[in-house]
Amino acid sequence: GQNIDQPTEMTATEGAIVQINCTYQTSGFNGLFWYQQHAGEAPTFLSYNVLDGLEEKGRFSSFLSRSKGYSYLLLKELQMKDSASYLCAVMDSNYQLIWGAGTKLIIKP
Amino acid sequence: ETGVTQTPRHLVMGMTNKKSLKCEQHLGHNAMYWYKQSAKKPLELMFVYSLEERVENNSVPSRFSPECPNSSHLFLHLHTLQPEDSALYLCASSQEWGSEGVVRRNTEAFFGQGTRLTVV
Numbered sequence: 167g168q169n170i171d172q173p174t175e176m177t178a179t180e181g182a183i184v185q186i187n188c189t190y191q192t193s194g195f196n197g198l199f200w201y202q203q204h205a206g207e208a209p210t211f212l213s214y215n216v217l218d219g220l221e222e223k224g225r226f227s228s229f230l231s232r233s234k235g236y237s238y239l240l241l242k243e244l245q246m247k248d249s250a251s252y253l254c255a256v257m258d259s260n261y262q263l264i265w266g267a268g269t270k271l272i273i274k275p
Numbered sequence: 276e277t278g279v280t281q282t283p284r285h286l287v288m289g290m291t292n293k294k295s296l297k298c299e300q301h302l303g304h305n306a307m308y309w310y311k312q313s314a315k316k317p318l319e320l321m322f323v324y325s326l327e328e329r330v331e332n333n334s335v336p337s338r339f340s341p342e343c344p345n346s347s348h349l350f351l352h353l354h355t356l357q358p359e360d361s362a363l364y365l366c367a368s369s370q371e372w373g374s375e376g377v378v379r380r381n382t383e384a385f386f387g388q389g390t391r392l393t394v395v
């Protein structure tokens with residue numbers, strides 16, 4: 167079966183760095199997405215990786231290793247507004263999105 | 276208005292009621308989706324409409340009935356729901372592309388804020 171694994175919850179301190187991991191097993195691969203979802207709000211797109219390596223976008227970076235079935239989202243200089251759930255999703259060979267259950271990130275002052 | 280809007284934001288309904296969820300996208304996209312989001316579970320894709328034609332129906336019970344009258348509007352008609360259907364229902368849209376009958380969807384999806392549904 168197809169599976170996406172990510173930690174259920176993480177806690178970090180304001181101003182620090184946090185890495186949210188995502189491992190996947192899917193039928194084929196057509197890219198990996200990260201979305202941010204604040205409580206009660208819509209998921210919003212953060213990043214898309216289809217090739218191996220690191221993609222940097224401001225305070226957020228996303229890394230992909232296709233051979234390892236592994237990605238991480240790196241958040242630097244954490245701010246209180248970064249408290250949210252972070253969803254990992256992989257597009258399989260049929261262009262179907264397979265979603266993880268999300269990682270709830272709690273930022274403490 | 277911009278983006279994807281959903282109404283209502285909250286809905287409480289009895290098991291014998293009939294109600295509809297509405298979604299509207301102002302992004303000019305050609306694909307729309309209904310997702311179910313339950314606490315601590317992955318997003319579940321329910322229906323996909325591509326160019327107003329339903330292309331996927333992931334074993335969703337018949338008490339959920341989608342309708343896509345045009346590329347900007349999507350409805351989810353609900354009837355005789357069960358308490359376990361209580362969840363956040365999210366609508367999304369994206370731009371599909373492809374040729375020779377092969378559809379590509381590896382573009383970002385834009386989500387509405389969802390309808391929080393409670394079945395009592």
